[in-house]
Amino acid sequence: MHVYWKGISGMRWEQLLPTLQLEMLSKPSPSFLVIQLGGNNIVDIKLNKLIKTVRHDMKYICTVFENVNVVWADILPRRKWRGASETEYVLKRLDIKRKRINRLGKQIVKAAPNGRAIVSDIDLFTSGLFLPDGTHLSAIANDILLNTYQEALLAFIQNPDLKIYEA
Numbered sequence: 001m002h003v004y005w006k007g008i009s010g011m012r013w014e015q016l017l018p019t020l021q022l023e024m025l026s027k028p029s030p031s032f033l034v035i036q037l038g039g040n041n042i043v044d045i046k047l048n049k050l051i052k053t054v055r056h057d058m059k060y061i062c063t064v065f066e067n068v069n070v071v072w073a074d075i076l077p078r079r080k081w082r083g084a085s086e087t088e089y090v091l092k093r094l095d096i097k098r099k100r101i102n103r104l105g106k107q108i109v110k111a112a113p114n115g116r117a118i119v120s121d122i123d124l125f126t127s128g129l130f131l132p133d134g135t136h137l138s139a140i141a142n143d144i145l146l147n148t149y150q151e152a153l154l155a156f157i158q159n160p161d162l163k164i165y166e167a
Contacts, residue, residue: 006023129144
């Protein structure tokens, strides 16, 4: 099995399909496609529009890439969301929005024969998981997340019926 990593800092949801289509033209189809995206859209796109877009795009991806295991990886929590005020109320509303998008992503992939989901255990309450900016993960948290992804992919390979991996 070959692993290809394409991480794009600052990527937004609307870049997903064009990026995937371009990548798939120039590279062989992967066994797994892990999508961990949407956090950069939480602040400035209304929930209903984001839900509609995520639903459409994830269903499209699961259909078009029918021979690829499409994996939803949860949008991670943040202590600070760029472009949002830092009031407790706003941060709570944005976290609720994040959780709703994650719930939708998991529902879509669970319904697809080639869909899988990864739920990480990165949280806001464990000290040392975020950089001082409150948005990006610390080196330790990044290692934890990547280890979770690695364990999940191995679990999916070993058990093809497994739909959700929870760290």
